[in-house]
Amino acid sequence: MILKTQPDSRIVCGSSRDQSGDSFDATVGQDTTVQVQKLTSSGVRREIGEVDKQEDQNHCGGDISLNSNDAATEKGEQRPMAIDKEKTSSSSSTTTVRQAINNTAEDSATTDTLFHPYDCISNCQEHHDAKRRKGTNSDNDNKSIGDGHDDGVMRKRIERLWTPDRGRIMVARSRIPRGTFLYRLEAQATVCDTENRTRRCASCFKRMNPYADDDPVKEVVEEARQANGGSVGGGSCVCEGCEEIWYCNQVCADRDWALLHAAECQFLKSLYQGIPAAVTSNKNDNTNNDNDNVEEGMSEWMKVFSVPHRNAIARFSQDDFTPYTQDFCRVLIRTLTHRFHELTDPTFIPQGLAPTDPPYLGSTDPDQPQGPLPYSCVEDLVANQATYSKEQVEGEFCDVLRILDAFQTHLEAYYLPRLQQLRLPHHRRQQKGARAGDGTGFGDLPKRPPPRRLLETELMDLIMREECNSFGMYEYPPLPLPPTVANNSKSGYALGFFTRQYVYGFNHSCSPNMFHVAHNKHLLYYAGRDILPGEEINITYLELGPHYRIPFAATVAGGADGVGTGVGQEEAVKMRRKSREAFEKRRAFLKAHFHFDCGCARCTYEAALYSSLDDNDDKVKRMKEEKRLSEEEDRVRFLREGLSCEREGCFGFYAPPSVLRARQDHDEDDRSGKDDDEGRPGMDVDGHWGCVACGHRQS
Ligand SMILES: C[S@@+](CC[C@H](N)C(=O)[O-])C[C@H]1O[C@@H](n2cnc3c(N)ncnc32)[C@H](O)[C@@H]1O
Numbered sequence: 001m002i003l004k005t006q007p008d009s010r011i012v013c014g015s016s017r018d019q020s021g022d023s024f025d026a027t028v029g030q031d032t033t034v035q036v037q038k039l040t041s042s043g044v045r046r047e048i049g050e051v052d053k054q055e056d057q058n059h060c061g062g063d064i065s066l067n068s069n070d071a072a073t074e075k076g077e078q079r080p081m082a083i084d085k086e087k088t089s090s091s092s093s094t095t096t097v098r099q100a101i102n103n104t105a106e107d108s109a110t111t112d113t114l115f116h117p118y119d120c121i122s123n124c125q126e127h128h129d130a131k132r133r134k135g136t137n138s139d140n141d142n143k144s145i146g147d148g149h150d151d152g153v154m155r156k157r158i159e160r161l162w163t164p165d166r167g168r169i170m171v172a173r174s175r176i177p178r179g180t181f182l183y184r185l186e187a188q189a190t191v192c193d194t195e196n197r198t199r200r201c202a203s204c205f206k207r208m209n210p211y212a213d214d215d216p217v218k219e220v221v222e223e224a225r226q227a228n229g230g231s232v233g234g235g236s237c238v239c240e241g242c243e244e245i246w247y248c249n250q251v252c253a254d255r256d257w258a259l260l261h262a263a264e265c266q267f268l269k270s271l272y273q274g275i276p277a278a279v280t281s282n283k284n285d286n287t288n289n290d291n292d293n294v295e296e297g298m299s300e301w302m303k304v305f306s307v308p309h310r311n312a313i314a315r316f317s318q319d320d321f322t323p324y325t326q327d328f329c330r331v332l333i334r335t336l337t338h339r340f341h342e343l344t345d346p347t348f349i350p351q352g353l354a355p356t357d358p359p360y361l362g363s364t365d366p367d368q369p370q371g372p373l374p375y376s377c378v379e380d381l382v383a384n385q386a387t388y389s390k391e392q393v394e395g396e397f398c399d400v401l402r403i404l405d406a407f408q409t410h411l412e413a414y415y416l417p418r419l420q421q422l423r424l425p426h427h428r429r430q431q432k433g434a435r436a437g438d439g440t441g442f443g444d445l446p447k448r449p450p451p452r453r454l455l456e457t458e459l460m461d462l463i464m465r466e467e468c469n470s471f472g473m474y475e476y477p478p479l480p481l482p483p484t485v486a487n488n489s490k491s492g493y494a495l496g497f498f499t500r501q502y503v504y505g506f507n508h509s510c511s512p513n514m515f516h517v518a519h520n521k522h523l524l525y526y527a528g529r530d531i532l533p534g535e536e537i538n539i540t541y542l543e544l545g546p547h548y549r550i551p552f553a554a555t556v557a558g559g560a561d562g563v564g565t566g567v568g569q570e571e572a573v574k575m576r577r578k579s580r581e582a583f584e585k586r587r588a589f590l591k592a593h594f595h596f597d598c599g600c601a602r603c604t605y606e607a608a609l610y611s612s613l614d615d616n617d618d619k620v621k622r623m624k625e626e627k628r629l630s631e632e633e634d635r636v637r638f639l640r641e642g643l644s645c646e647r648e649g650c651f652g653f654y655a656p657p658s659v660l661r662a663r664q665d666h667d668e669d670d671r672s673g674k675d676d677d678e679g680r681p682g683m684d685v686d687g688h689w690g691c692v693a694c695g696h697r698q699s
């Protein structure tokens with residue numbers, strides 16, 4: 001593959017835009033109605049379509065100099081005015097955030113007003129289809145998203161409020177019964193993680209030839225799959241262009257090519273396969289130090305990048321990047337590709353869910369594309385700028401920023417001029433020839449101006465937003481746990497950057513009421529227990545399985561002081577210590593990975609618990625306090641245990657039959673539906689909750 005561009009191509013930077021950050025105006029009315037209005041440059045509430053399009057078409061010349069030292073601090077997040085703290089602070093898992101909500105007619109939940117997800121789906125589907133038939137689907141095009149999502153049924157059931165300590169929160173407006181399968185969601189951009197690039201299809205994310213020969217997991221998985229009558233591998237193929245991205249079959253390869261991969265293919269190739277060292281070392285070195293492995297023109301092409309850009313690219317290819325940073329880069333490359341498509345050729349964006357469609361529209365059909373949302377959605381995400389260390393910003397983030405900036409150059413200089421040719425699948429390109437004037441139509445390209453580039457400050461914001469809003473997609477190893485995963489609860493296979501409000505909108509809780517499980521390229525959401533009107537809806541950002549499944553305090557304080565659980569004092573102290581360690585570990589994990597101090601109900605409760613014990617030196621008093629707290633904790637057993645699978649060694653959690661079925665549907669490998677002694681996931685979905693990992697039924 002030859003990459004050529006004008007040697008004098010310059011990197012063009014965009015017109016500067018208001019970077020002052022989002023601001024909110026939150027007021028609490030007499031009736032305790034909380035209105036959160038976004039006054040923002042990046043546009044959630046406002047009708048931004050026209051404005052942003054216009055802005056994005058403006059671009060001005062000018063060399064970009066990469067100096068991102070101050071990028072992280074450029075955009076300070078303005079915190080909105082605090083709303084009534086009493087109404088928003090949560091003290092228990094069922095805290096009513098907004099009492100007034102309960103009293104309105106539409107919220108007084110009776111059984112028949114409770115929504116069943118499939119009712120919603122069919123209603124929305126009809127609405128959507130009707131619009132399509134009338135050809136009015138485009139009426140969504142310029143609508144803002146965010147609150148714009150809240151149409152129809154969803155608005156009645158879940159709303160978004162603001163709290164000063166945890167930002168936007170999602171609150172149930174009516175009861176959501178335990179087990180309700182709420183929706184199936186696709187990310188803005190998803191990539192198979194580095195380890196799974198050859199195991200999972202980069203388009204549908206189904207498992208292909210699953211494991212390397214020397215991987216001990218292979219045997220276990222293979223056996224289980226064969227027992228289920230599932231097929232393994234077959235028909236997988238690698239992209240002919242970069243030879244880095246794998247697909248389960250040619251259809252997936254062609255689909256991904258047309259949607260995304262054409263834009264990134266050559267760039268990924270240079271990221272993975274490297275560029276000649278001589279080119280990276282001297283900006284002014286115009287000699288062609290062609291390395292045999294480098295295709296003709298490649299080094300010429302790389303000269304459009306500045307030395308820092310080339311060095312960053314070289315670091316990626318020399319494995320100076322951790323696998324996670326590589327994945328992180330690729331997911332952002334895909335996000336930028338979507339933006340580029342949106343701005344150069346909106347008709348090209350597949351007709352998936354419109355921004356204003358409720359996200360569960362696609363629930364019944366996992367093959368229905370949900371499509372990426374407009375880039376303005378990304379600008380609505382939290383970035384937690386102040387929480388990153390200088391080293392991280394100036395090191396890893398800066399490298400990623402340079403790679404993303406180089407990718408923008410690639411899109412302008414290489415991809416845009418060849419847009420139509422490149423979108424043809426490889427084999428069709430060969431047939432068509434696709435030369436200008438060859439009569440195929442594919443070579444006659446209209447000249448388009450490149451869309452406005454993202455500035456380096458915007459790129460840095462994007463990187464930070466991805467850090468706070470991406471979710472690992474995990475699969476659960478079958479029992480018995482193979483040695484490689486014995487100490488590792490679950491193994492990630494993909495990284496998804498979620499911009500849909502109904503994913504990123506949910507805050508974390510260490511005692512969640514909503515659960516999600518990854519299935520191929522989707523996340524499936526369901527209510528883990530009854531969610532009451534006014535209750536905040538939370539998911540968990542971390543593994544709440546065995547690592548945190550600790551004995552609850554009723555047993556902890558039992559035995560010796562007469563609570564009667566049979567646990568001796570020594571044992572009780574040990575358990576208490578374990579419980580405290582788990583608390584500290586969780587908080588440290590959330591701080592390190594998601595950049596916030598957890599303020600969930602469970603952490604608030606436990607923090608108070610441990611500090612009251614610390615303060616209490618008197619032994620008798622302390623034991624009394626422990627007993628009191630233990631009894632209290634007993635009531636919140638669920639908070640500790642969640643839905644963790646009870647089976648020894650299993651890291652899964654229980655899901656309702658509808659979710660198990662959804663995982664099974666369209667999963668060719670599991671189609672046989674055979675039951676298996678080891679309880680493979682989704683094998684038995686006859687009305688019982690089962691573990692997503694081992695299939696064990698909840699007792
Ligand atoms: C995926 S976003 C969730 C939505 C977010 N509240 C918003 O306003 O966009 C994740 C961010 O929400 C905040 N957050 C989520 N759960 C939290 C919790 N339990 N305690 C404090 N902050 C939390 C943190 O700033 C975190 O980085």
